[in-house]
Amino acid sequence: MDLRSFRNPKLVRQVVKDLSEYRNEVKIMEVCGTHTMAIGKWGIRKLIPENIKLISGPGCPVCVTPSSVIDELINLEGVTIASFGDLLRLPGSIGNLEQARAKGLDVHTIYSPLEALELSKQKETLFVGIGFETTIPGIAYTISEAHRLKLTDFSVLSLGKLIAPALDALLSDKQIEIDGFILPGHVSVITGTDAYSFMPEKYRVGGVVTGFEPLDIVVGIQKLLGQMTRPQIINEYSRAVTKKGNQNAQAMIERIFEVSNAFWRGLGKIPSSGLIIRDEYSQFDASKKYGLMVESPEVSLAACQSAPASVSNVSANCRCGDILKGKIIPIECALFNSECTPDNPLGPCMVSSEGSCAAYYLYERGYQ
Amino acid sequence: MKEDIITLGHGSGAGLTHELIADVFHKEFNLPSLDDSARISNRMVVSTDSFVVKPLFFAGGCIGTLSVNGTINDVSMSGSKPLYLLASFIIEEGFSIKDLKKIVQSMQQSAEESQVRIIAGDTKVVKRGECDGIYITTTGIGILPEDVNLSATNIQIGDEILVNGTLGDHSAAIINARQKLMLDPMPASDCAPLYGIVQFLLRTGKLKFARDATRGGIATILNEIYRETKLGIIIEEDLVPIKNTTKVLCDLLGLDVLYLANEGKLISFVSAMTQEMIGELKKQKYAEGAAVIGKVTDEVDGVYLRNSIGSLRPLRMLASDPLPRIC
Numbered sequence: 001m002d003l004r005s006f007r008n009p010k011l012v013r014q015v016v017k018d019l020s021e022y023r024n025e026v027k028i029m030e031v032c033g034t035h036t037m038a039i040g041k042w043g044i045r046k047l048i049p050e051n052i053k054l055i056s057g058p059g060c061p062v063c064v065t066p067s068s069v070i071d072e073l074i075n076l077e078g079v080t081i082a083s084f085g086d087l088l089r090l091p092g093s094i095g096n097l098e099q100a101r102a103k104g105l106d107v108h109t110i111y112s113p114l115e116a117l118e119l120s121k122q123k124e125t126l127f128v129g130i131g132f133e134t135t136i137p138g139i140a141y142t143i144s145e146a147h148r149l150k151l152t153d154f155s156v157l158s159l160g161k162l163i164a165p166a167l168d169a170l171l172s173d174k175q176i177e178i179d180g181f182i183l184p185g186h187v188s189v190i191t192g193t194d195a196y197s198f199m200p201e202k203y204r205v206g207g208v209v210t211g212f213e214p215l216d217i218v219v220g221i222q223k224l225l226g227q228m229t230r231p232q233i234i235n236e237y238s239r240a241v242t243k244k245g246n247q248n249a250q251a252m253i254e255r256i257f258e259v260s261n262a263f264w265r266g267l268g269k270i271p272s273s274g275l276i277i278r279d280e281y282s283q284f285d286a287s288k289k290y291g292l293m294v295e296s297p298e299v300s301l302a303a304c305q306s307a308p309a310s311v312s313n314v315s316a317n318c319r320c321g322d323i324l325k326g327k328i329i330p331i332e333c334a335l336f337n338s339e340c341t342p343d344n345p346l347g348p349c350m351v352s353s354e355g356s357c358a359a360y361y362l363y364e365r366g367y368q
Numbered sequence: 369m370k371e372d373i374i375t376l377g378h379g380s381g382a383g384l385t386h387e388l389i390a391d392v393f394h395k396e397f398n399l400p401s402l403d404d405s406a407r408i409s410n411r412m413v414v415s416t417d418s419f420v421v422k423p424l425f426f427a428g429g430c431i432g433t434l435s436v437n438g439t440i441n442d443v444s445m446s447g448s449k450p451l452y453l454l455a456s457f458i459i460e461e462g463f464s465i466k467d468l469k470k471i472v473q474s475m476q477q478s479a480e481e482s483q484v485r486i487i488a489g490d491t492k493v494v495k496r497g498e499c500d501g502i503y504i505t506t507t508g509i510g511i512l513p514e515d516v517n518l519s520a521t522n523i524q525i526g527d528e529i530l531v532n533g534t535l536g537d538h539s540a541a542i543i544n545a546r547q548k549l550m551l552d553p554m555p556a557s558d559c560a561p562l563y564g565i566v567q568f569l570l571r572t573g574k575l576k577f578a579r580d581a582t583r584g585g586i587a588t589i590l591n592e593i594y595r596e597t598k599l600g601i602i603i604e605e606d607l608v609p610i611k612n613t614t615k616v617l618c619d620l621l622g623l624d625v626l627y628l629a630n631e632g633k634l635i636s637f638v639s640a641m642t643q644e645m646i647g648e649l650k651k652q653k654y655a656e657g658a659a660v661i662g663k664v665t666d667e668v669d670g671v672y673l674r675n676s677i678g679s680l681r682p683l684r685m686l687a688s689d690p691l692p693r694i695c
């Protein structure tokens with residue numbers, strides 16, 4: 001497929017022109033960090049009329065990872081940590097993984113879980129398995145490979161999270177007013193659009209599943225505005241997404257993981273929103289193998305408060321929680337671009353390349 | 369400085385590196401500029417660079433070709449003719465002599481291509497595990513012609529920004545080799561000497577400033593230039609030459625080609641080159657894909673990219689580059 005047609009300036013401008021006929025104030029949440037970055041990169045916030053407000057949601061895996069995870073990893077001894085690069089600068093209460101690596105912790109940056117598997121053939125390796133439905137099938141496959149190969153020095157810290165339950169939790173919060181959702185195309189390739197059918201049914205709010213090219217996004221917004229009176233889930237990404245999703249991938253996830261409650265940084269505990277490794281594969285479960293306490297936010301909070309200010313990188317004034325819920329936008333955080341920058345991130349939303357604060361820092365303010 | 373120990377980010381060539389050089393080296397050494405090359409007399413230029421690339425051998429080159437061409441290019445950017453190189457090696461115990469020979473032969477070949485002589489060097493061996501295979505440092509010496517004065521201060525509103533071919537090829541080759549991505553066609557490094565292209569541009573009389581766009585890519589250099597000149601820059605995304613496989617790689621891994629490393633690309637500021645001149649430039653070796661990709665303008669204050677759908681977005685200096693040991 002030629003992606004250039006999805007970047008055709010004439011088509012994009014035509015849709016944007018049509019959008020300006022819509023007069024009501026609307027708040028649309030783009031759930032996923034990939035959309036947040038695409039919207040910033042293509043300058044879409046500035047392109048569309050002001051009455052259509054795009055706010056960023058919780059869909060950034062690094063941003064919702066509890067800082068206690070980092071603390072636990074830093075304190076590990078004698079095991080190699082394999083992690084996606086984004087996680088390296090996530091502040092824990094006693095520094096981040098990049099600093100820990102400089103002090104001697106064996107941390108490898110990888111792009112795919114299979115690399116961690118390879119690494120484990122040389123040394124005992126723990127893979128930090130963060131991600132949503134897009135990444136989880138790959139992690140599940142890696143665990144099944146480790147099982148097939150009878151590897152003993154490989155384990156996964158399962159931090160996989162599910163998008164739909166998080167949306168359910170968001171929508172059940174009465175304080176949050178969102179008129180519609182831009183739903184992530186890549187996640188939906190796996191889940192299918194049916195995963196979101198509870199939104200119009202239970203909350204009378206609609207959503208549009210769409211891709212990451214500029215035309216995908218503006219057409220998605222247009223379709224969303226068209227259904228406001230009769231909320232529904234629209235599939236604007238039918239070139240890749242079906243109703244039922246990728247059932248092979250779902251079966252792979254199902255085989256390795258079971259659904260559990262999970263802690264989302266900023267959002268708290270969300271029922272049935274996480275994945276833990278099934279007992280049959282427990283030899284690959286790093287939380288069991290090393291006795292890691294990763295789901296308890298209280299641990300890190302206590303550690304954070306007792307640590308001297310110079311040691312703790314996590315700022316008590318960081319408002320990522322409110323940002324993930326769409327209550328404020330990053331520039332409304334007092335620390336944004338004053339004390340908190342990508343050079344010196346004070347909260348998870350500034351660390352991840354898909355975090356809202358990082359996106360705003362990069363794209364949504366002038367050059368200076 | 370916010371951090372009390374060196375992290376990989378300090379070596380990335382991006383924001384943290386600048387901070388480190390300014391706070392530590394610049395202060396103590398009392399350097400006139402933050403450059404990696406300097407004039408030691410009216411007409412003599414020296415430049416030095418270390419190479420720690422991983423893997424040592426990759427499509428399109430190896431640590432040897434990089435270490436020679438990299439320093440030749442640093443010297444060439446001032447308009448100087450590179451003449452001599454010094455090369456120092458730190459080698460890990462257990463390193464294969466066959467591989468060492470291969471590296472040294474490729475260094476000699478690269479030097480011959482540019483008519484540069486490697487005249488001295490040093491070798492140290494460290495215990496197994498104390499370095500990773502081999503690290504090479506080269507120092508280049510060149511002579512600057514009398515009438516040449518390339519400098520960022522020459523740049524003016526209206527100047528055009530020109531590159532000599534597809535961007536990001538070196539990073540693409542290294543990432544492909546490290547991640548075993550099996551991209552087809554396999555990306556190869558663009559490692560090449562740029563002396564000839566600078567000389568061609570000098571002969572047109574239009575060249576004001578040139579820089580080899582290595583670590584941090586053209587975006588980092590443009591930001592450095594903006595800091596120095598305070599002149600606005602707009603790059604047109606649709607004009608940026610990029611190979612299809614590099615594009616696929618960028619989409620796959622969420623990378624931006626403007627920040628990827630090149631080892632045979634320069635970014636130059638020129639005043640109104642004619643179509644004939646650009647046509648002639650494209651006939652030069654290593655400049656077949658040359659293209660004007662943007663301009664210096666007072667439309668903006670800062671460095672901006674005009675993307676395919678026509679909106680402008682700022683192109684900032686990154687804090688650090690996620691990919692260590694690229695060169």
Ligand code: SF4
Binds near residue numbers: 317319336347349350
């Ligand atoms: S700007 Fe920094 S401190 Fe403020 S919410 Fe974002 S990450 Fe947290």
